[in-house]
Amino acid sequence: xxxxxxLINGLGLGxxxxxxxxxxxxxxxxxxxxxxxxxxxxMIGAYVALLSMTHAGMxxxxxxxxxxxxxxxxxxxxxxxxxxxxxxxxxxxxVLITAIxxxxxxxxIALLMFGANAQxxxxxxKWKGLSLAGGKLTISxxxxxxxxxxxxxxxxxxxxxxxxxxxxxxxAVSEDRGAALLMGINVNGTIALTFAIGSGLAxxxxxLLCSAYPSLTPYTGAxxxxxxxxxxxxxxxxxxxxxxxxxxxxGIIEIFGKAYISSQMADAIVFAVLIVxxxxxxxxxxxxxxxxxx
Amino acid sequence: MLKKLSKQKISDIIxxxxxxxxxxxxxxxINAGQISSLFEGLMVPLCTYIILAISLNLVVGVLGExxxxxxxxxxxxxxxxxxxxxxxxxTITNSIxxxxxxxxxxxxxAAIFGLLIGIPVLRLNGDYLAIVTLxxxxxxxxxxxxxxxxxxxxxxxxxxxxVMALNMEPDGKVIVxxxxxxxxxxxxxxxxxxxxxxxxxxxxxxxxxxxxxxxAIMAIRDNRIAAESIGINITKYKLMTFTISAAMAGAAGVLxxxxxxxxxxxxNNFGYNMSINILVFVVLGGIGNIRGSIISxxxxxxxxxxxxxxxxxxxxxxxxxxxVMMLFNWAPKAIEWxxxxxxxxxxxKEAVK
Numbered sequence: 001x002x003x004x005x006x007l008i009n010g011l012g013l014g015x016x017x018x019x020x021x022x023x024x025x026x027x028x029x030x031x032x033x034x035x036x037x038x039x040x041x042x043m044i045g046a047y048v049a050l051l052s053m054t055h056a057g058m059x060x061x062x063x064x065x066x067x068x069x070x071x072x073x074x075x076x077x078x079x080x081x082x083x084x085x086x087x088x089x090x091x092x093x094x095v096l097i098t099a100i101x102x103x104x105x106x107x108x109i110a111l112l113m114f115g116a117n118a119q120x121x122x123x124x125x126k127w128k129g130l131s132l133a134g135g136k137l138t139i140s141x142x143x144x145x146x147x148x149x150x151x152x153x154x155x156x157x158x159x160x161x162x163x164x165x166x167x168x169x170x171x172a173v174s175e176d177r178g179a180a181l182l183m184g185i186n187v188n189g190t191i192a193l194t195f196a197i198g199s200g201l202a203x204x205x206x207x208l209l210c211s212a213y214p215s216l217t218p219y220t221g222a223x224x225x226x227x228x229x230x231x232x233x234x235x236x237x238x239x240x241x242x243x244x245x246x247x248x249x250x251g252i253i254e255i256f257g258k259a260y261i262s263s264q265m266a267d268a269i270v271f272a273v274l275i276v277x278x279x280x281x282x283x284x285x286x287x288x289x290x291x292x293x294x
Numbered sequence: 295m296l297k298k299l300s301k302q303k304i305s306d307i308i309x310x311x312x313x314x315x316x317x318x319x320x321x322x323x324i325n326a327g328q329i330s331s332l333f334e335g336l337m338v339p340l341c342t343y344i345i346l347a348i349s350l351n352l353v354v355g356v357l358g359e360x361x362x363x364x365x366x367x368x369x370x371x372x373x374x375x376x377x378x379x380x381x382x383x384x385t386i387t388n389s390i391x392x393x394x395x396x397x398x399x400x401x402x403x404a405a406i407f408g409l410l411i412g413i414p415v416l417r418l419n420g421d422y423l424a425i426v427t428l429x430x431x432x433x434x435x436x437x438x439x440x441x442x443x444x445x446x447x448x449x450x451x452x453x454x455x456x457v458m459a460l461n462m463e464p465d466g467k468v469i470v471x472x473x474x475x476x477x478x479x480x481x482x483x484x485x486x487x488x489x490x491x492x493x494x495x496x497x498x499x500x501x502x503x504x505x506x507x508x509x510a511i512m513a514i515r516d517n518r519i520a521a522e523s524i525g526i527n528i529t530k531y532k533l534m535t536f537t538i539s540a541a542m543a544g545a546a547g548v549l550x551x552x553x554x555x556x557x558x559x560x561x562n563n564f565g566y567n568m569s570i571n572i573l574v575f576v577v578l579g580g581i582g583n584i585r586g587s588i589i590s591x592x593x594x595x596x597x598x599x600x601x602x603x604x605x606x607x608x609x610x611x612x613x614x615x616x617x618v619m620m621l622f623n624w625a626p627k628a629i630e631w632x633x634x635x636x637x638x639x640x641x642x643k644e645a646v647k
Binding site: 267 | 354358359360362413417418420421422424425426428429430432433434437439440454483570573577581603606607609610612613614615616617618623624625626627628
């Protein structure tokens with residue numbers, strides 16, 4: 001029984017990783033950059049939701065909505081101010097270091113505004129969850145809601161990318177930016193849209209993450225952010241189903257590692273997975289190999 | 295060609311000169327008692343940061359890849375050497391000899407780790423490499439925090455659980471105590487040793503950059519495919535750069551570890567934050583500019599101590615420095631603007647040509 005409950009917890013954690021990884025993978029696929037600040041957008045989203053619930057006394061849904069809007073605006077702002085000027089820079093290192101700077105900036109702004117002390121995040125899920133097999137197996141409401149939300153987001157995103165005009169534009173830009181520009185696609189607008197979607201998803205991920213693990217500090221987002229990137233690489237960067245599979249697998253690996261190997265070594269195990277994946281199959285499970293041209 | 299060479303040499307001599315003069319001035323001030331003990335205590339960490347900044351600049355500036363795991367190499371160097379020094383504390387009483395052996399051990403082990411982590415480097419570049427090195431640094435920190443090593447009459451005992459699991463004889467003593475790290479290793483590092491290490495690091499780097507190997511490495515940075523096509527062995531040079539850089543970070547770690555009575559691994563000294571700190575030194579000093587790295591490491595280490603009131607904002611300022619410097623130096627629009635309005639720079643360049 002404990003095996004099944006670990007598996008379900010892993011699915012819950014993995015779903016959060018998957019939602020974060022979607023943001024990474026879309027941005028990487030389209031803007032060809034690693035948005036290091038993505039994890040910290042999650043943290044900001046959680047703080048916004050927390051403040052609107054505790055200080056403004058808002059009900060759950062409007063609070064989450066405000067958090068999504070705030071993160072979307074933040075994502076657009078970051079993209080416009082910090083990343084867009086460097087899009088055609090001669091070295092790809094430039095935008096990577098800038099992204100690290102943005103990540104650090106967000107952490108330290110949060111540190112100055114909210115302090116370093118952990119704040120308790122009230123769960124947004126009021127549902128008690130399920131009790132199966134005569135009470136031997138309980139699944140918390142948070143886990144179930146996380147998994148369901150993740151699946152809904154996945155399906156919605158795939159439909160968006162495959163069936164709509166902006167989604168088509170995204171695929172075109174990710175395939176060949178220059179050619180997309182020649183076809184009359186607004187490349188800058190498409191990249192901004194990608195950042196907006198990714199950051200909005202980050203807010204949802206932040207709320208779900210903090211509902212399941214209710215302690216919020218300015219550093220809450222950093223680790224899940226990096227792990228979600230691992231998940232995105234694991235599944236094959238640039239691929240939406242890949243991010244989903246990678247996230248779920250990583251969540252399960254982490255929970256099993258904690259349960260069966262060593263709770264302190266769980267992070268090391270997750271990172272070891274990354275190194276092994278990159279050594280064995282650098283393109284990830286579902287990634288495509290891109291031939292480099294001179 | 296001859297003229298260019300001599301210009302290079304002058305530049306190198308200026309770099310050595312700055313370090314030497316700074317050391318002599320500090321030494322005179324310390325001897326004259328003009329320096330507070332707090333400031334004096336900063337001197338060894340300062341040497342550590344300079345070495346780290348130079349070593350990271352080799353990877354970022356010369357090879358053109360980003361390593362976020364330099365704190366990990368430093369951690370390896372610090373812990374292996376402190377472990378050795380603590381074990382040999384009573385056997386080798388001469389602190390200089392003990393430190394030299396510890397230094398050698400720290401450097402060699404860090405270099406081995408650099409080589410090991412360098413193997414994925416062969417297949418990766420850019421963002422992937424950055425994240426792998428970051429992962430490596432976190433793994434090292436994680437492992438050090440769960441490692442327990444004790445020593446008794448029967449030899450060494452290892453555990454990853456706690457002190458009790460070591461199963462030692464009553465006479466055994468704990469050397470590495472998990473999250474508490476290594477306590478009571480001898481403090482063998484001095485400002486003079488640090489200074490010598492900085493000079494040696496500088497000597498190695500400057501000679502490497504101006505050598506045939508150095509030019510090959512820079513060719514890889516400028517265009518990997520073109521470099522490969524003219525027969526430069528990319529694998530070899532990347533591995534070489536990475537290993538040298540890791541060895542230097544290991545040396546910095548040895549220095550750092552032998553300056554503390556209580557060596558622990560946390561985010562601020564051997565984790566992500568430290569890696570970012572070093573990156574800020576390199577970026578502010580100018581990517582690829584060794585002298586700039588040294589100056590910015592000194593300024594950014596001493597300035598926060600002088601401006602204590604700003605300590606809350608230190609990291610915030612670092613973050614802004616990173617973003618602004620990158621935008622100013624690399625954004626195509628900013629470069630255009632600089633060429634238009636700060637044209638004296640351009641004229642100067644043309645005059646040199």
